[in-house]
Amino acid sequence: xxxxxxxxxxxxxxxxxxxxxxxxxxxxxxxxxxxxxxxxxxxxxxxxxxxxxxxxxxxxxxxxxxxxxxxxxxxxxxxxxxxxxxxxxxxxxxxxxxxxxxxxxxxxxxxxxxxxxxxxxxxxxxxxxxxxxxxxxxxxxxxxxxxxxxxxxxxxxxxxxxxxxxxxxxxxxxxxxxxxxxxxxxxxxxxxxxxxxxxxxxxxxxxxxxxxxxxxxxxxxxxxxxxx
Numbered sequence: 352x353x354x355x356x357x358x359x360x361x362x363x364x365x366x367x368x369x370x371x372x373x374x375x376x377x378x379x380x381x382x383x384x385x386x387x388x389x390x391x392x393x394x395x396x397x398x399x400x401x402x403x404x405x406x407x408x409x410x411x412x413x414x415x416x417x418x419x420x421x422x423x424x425x426x427x428x429x430x431x432x433x434x435x436x437x438x439x440x441x442x443x444x445x446x447x448x449x450x451x452x453x454x455x456x457x458x459x460x461x462x463x464x465x466x467x468x469x470x471x472x473x474x475x476x477x478x479x480x481x482x483x484x485x486x487x488x489x490x491x492x493x494x495x496x497x498x499x500x501x502x503x504x505x506x507x508x509x510x511x512x513x514x515x516x517x518x519x520x521x522x523x524x525x526x527x528x529x530x531x532x533x534x535x536x537x538x539x540x541x542x543x544x545x546x547x548x549x550x551x552x553x554x555x556x557x558x559x560x561x562x563x564x565x566x567x568x569x570x571x572x573x574x575x576x577x578x579x
Contacts, residue, residue: 370404374412376522377402382421382432383521383567384528385574389434393422419519434578437568443519444564448557450513451497455540455556457504459549467544470499474541481531490526496537500544500556521567528570533562 378398381387399409413430416422422430462470473496480488501510525531536559543552571577 370408371411448560452557456553
C-alpha cells in the first residue's frame with residue numbers, strides 16, 4: 352500500500368495540495384507504464400484507501416488528470432482511463448526534446464568548470480549504478496544530470512515550460528521498469544559541455560530525449576497498450 356505523507360508544519364490547504372499532486376503523479380505514472388489500462392475505472396474511495404489518504408485530495412488529483420486528457424469522468428462509474436496513443440508519446444517527447452535541446456545549447460556556454468566536473472561525476476556514478484542494476488539510483492542521478500543543465504541555462508521561462516511537459520511523462524520510469532536511459536547521447540552531451548559546443552550539445556540532447564520516447568513506446572507496445 353502506498354501511504355502519502357505531508358511535510359511537518361504544512362498548513363491544511365498546503366498539505367491537501369501536496370497530497371493532490373502526489374495522487375496525480377502516482378496515477379499518471381501507473382497509466383504511463385501500463386498498470387492502469389485503457390477502459391479501467393478508478394474509483395475515488397478505492398484509490399484513497401490504497402494510498403492511505405482522504406477522498407478529497409484523490410478527487411482533486413483525478414480531476415487534474417481529467418483536465419490533462421488521461422481520464423474521463425463517467426457518472427456513477429468513476430474516472431475511466433483513456434487510451435494512450437502513439438501520437439501522444441511522440442508529442443510529449445517531441446516537446447521535451449525541443450525544450451531540453453535549447454536549454455542544453457544555452458548551458459554549454461554558461462556552465463562553470465566546477466559544474467562540468469560535477470556533471471562528469473554524475474555521469475560516471477550513473478554508469479556504475481546501471482552496471483550494478485540499482486534502478487533507484489539510476490533514476491535519481493539521471494534527474495540530477497538533466498537538472499544541473501536545465502537550471503544553469505539561464506532560461507527560467509523555458510524551464511517552466513519544460514516542467515509542464517515533464518508532468519505528462521512518467522517520472523519514475525527507469526526505477527519502476529529497470530529500463531535505463533541511453534549512455535551514448537549522455538556521453539556526447541558531456542563532451543559538448545566540455546568543449547563548449549552549443550550545437551553539439553543541443554543535437555545530442557534532442558536525440559537523447561527522443562530515444563527515451565522510443566524506449567517508452569516499445570515498452571508500451573510490448574504490453575499491447577498503445578493505440579494508433
